[in-house]
Amino acid sequence: DTGVSQDPRHKITKRGQNVTFRCDPISEHNRLYWYRQTLGQGPEFLTYFQNEAQLEKSRLLSDRFSAERPKGSFSTLEIQRTEQGDSAMYLCASSLLGLGRNEQFFGPGTRLTVL
Amino acid sequence: AQRVTQPEKLLSVFKGAPVELKCNYSYSGSPELFWYVQYSRQRLQLLLRHISRESIKGFTADLNKGETSFHLKKPFAQEEDSAMYYCAPGSARQLTFGSGTQLTVLP
Numbered sequence: 001d002t003g004v005s006q007d008p009r010h011k012i013t014k015r016g017q018n019v020t021f022r023c024d025p026i027s028e029h030n031r032l033y034w035y036r037q038t039l040g041q042g043p044e045f046l047t048y049f050q051n052e053a054q055l056e057k058s059r060l061l062s063d064r065f066s067a068e069r070p071k072g073s074f075s076t077l078e079i080q081r082t083e084q085g086d087s088a089m090y091l092c093a094s095s096l097l098g099l100g101r102n103e104q105f106f107g108p109g110t111r112l113t114v115l
Numbered sequence: 116a117q118r119v120t121q122p123e124k125l126l127s128v129f130k131g132a133p134v135e136l137k138c139n140y141s142y143s144g145s146p147e148l149f150w151y152v153q154y155s156r157q158r159l160q161l162l163l164r165h166i167s168r169e170s171i172k173g174f175t176a177d178l179n180k181g182e183t184s185f186h187l188k189k190p191f192a193q194e195e196d197s198a199m200y201y202c203a204p205g206s207a208r209q210l211t212f213g214s215g216t217q218l219t220v221l222p
């Protein structure tokens with residue numbers, strides 16, 4: 001499967017714990033995005049990487065959230081001291097710079113439940 | 116602030132009937148315009164983008180810059196069109212999604 005993959009697919013944690021999610025983009029894609037989706041809403045943009053550089057961060061991304069893409073390939077999203085309001089589907093997407101397409105390819109998501 | 120409004124959360128039509136999913140947006144600059152679709156138990160995927168002016172699965176989208184609307188249309192709905200549809204203006208750096216319209220095509 002050459003699509004975007006995310007791990008884990010589901011995560012249940014207790015309030016106050018730290019969690020980390022991983023995203024593996026399509027191999028040649030140099031752009032990577034994180035979105036968050038809550039029930040009944042569309043995805044909300046969190047952050048954007050071009051290669052290893054984090055070029056955009058939403059105001060939604062509080063200090064408890066940090067994202068990295070150390071070698072310009074896979075990315076991790078860490079949430080520290082989780083709160084119940086962090087419960088959501090976390091989506092990763094990737095795209096290829098150039099060609100004028102700007103089509104984002106989405107992964108299956110990681111569903112986070114904070115108890 | 117960027118804002119996308121999809122006024123219908125739920126829309127049901129009969130097979131063979133025309134369907135229109137509405138999208139109004141407020142966005143600084145000149146965004147690219149996309150429609151994404153999510154079929155049951157599948158991941159979010161691109162349906163069409165305005166700049167390519169293509170018709171995908173019989174769907175087209177009309178941009179009205181004056182009204183800042185980007186409505187999705189299909190003349191004859193099929194049962195396999197049942198899905199969640201999201202309007203998403205944006206740029207290469209980020210997309211702003213509407214809250215989505217769940218389309219159900221009845222037999």
